[in-house]
Amino acid sequence: MAELTYRDAVIRGIAQEMERDPDVVFLGEDVAKAGGVFKATVGLYEQFGPLRVRDTPISEQAILGAAMGAAMTGLKPIAEIMFSDFFAVCFDYIANEFPKSRYMSNGQVKCPLVVRTGNGAGSRFGAQHSQSVENWCMMIPGLKVVAPSTPTDVIGLLAAAVRDPDPVIFCEHKSLYATKGEVPDGEIVDTLGTAKIVRPGKDATILALALMVPRALEAAERLKADHGIDAEVVDVRSLVPLDTQTILGSVARTHRLFTVEENPRLCGWGAEIVSIAADEVFYDLDGPPVRITTPHIPLPAADILEDIVLPTPDRIAETVRRSLGS
16 A cells, blocks of 8 residues: 555556556657656656657647547557647547447447546636536547546546546546545556445435545535534546446435536536436435536636635535535
8 A cells, every 4th residue: 555646646547557458558748758747647658668658749639639540440549638628629539539430330440548638627727727628528429437536546447447448538637636645556447437435424415526526525524523414425436427326325315415516507517417316316305406516607717716616615515504404
């Protein structure tokens, strides 16, 4: 067991899969000798060499086009798009090309690739470099979408993504790169489509993703200490596939549902889960589901403004307390 940062877990996860399988290759902007703009790929070039770790031009279309071609011809590429906001530049590949290749070729063409990206706010990068875009991707048939919150989950879910036969969007939260966690020794392989109950509770279910997971955990501890409310926190981890069994099972036990979403309120992932809960566990609910989100606005760069718009432990705890009437 070792303590690793989220950033170092990315490096270990990529290295684990490249050591295991010589068909795994890695490409992106400044990922080789520079070690990545977030220093999440340091040492991979030196370990695996220029044929398997390749710098690309500053062209998101070129990165994903090359990755798709490599995947279609037998390799298993990991491609980095530096900021998830730049998905808008290469969205044709994400929405129209590799998610549909297996379907349109009647299974003759497979596209096993992973798109890693720095996602989310909290680093003062402003409106064009701070978005949480997982909801952009989860709407597209043929894509799998993952967003880990801990170093161990980074390694395990990245391994599962690389080994999956379909394209996976792997959202790494920029504001989590410096956080630390205990990571087991040896190979770590997780399962896509699985949520985790990271804090058991009986009075309310709080669903969270990526950076919102530690914030939800902090809010749950405050609720218990200050108001006696025992909240269960579920790390959604995977939006596609979605672990409805774990999520709905939790709601059926606690009878209350709260989602904590960093993405803008309109069309967020929590809206989809609330819709599913309304269909499947409506009569288990003792009150309406509540979504705690970022407002539907461009993200500000000023630190005080960015902090105001993102869900915080205080806002999460107060929303739950008020909704439960405590």
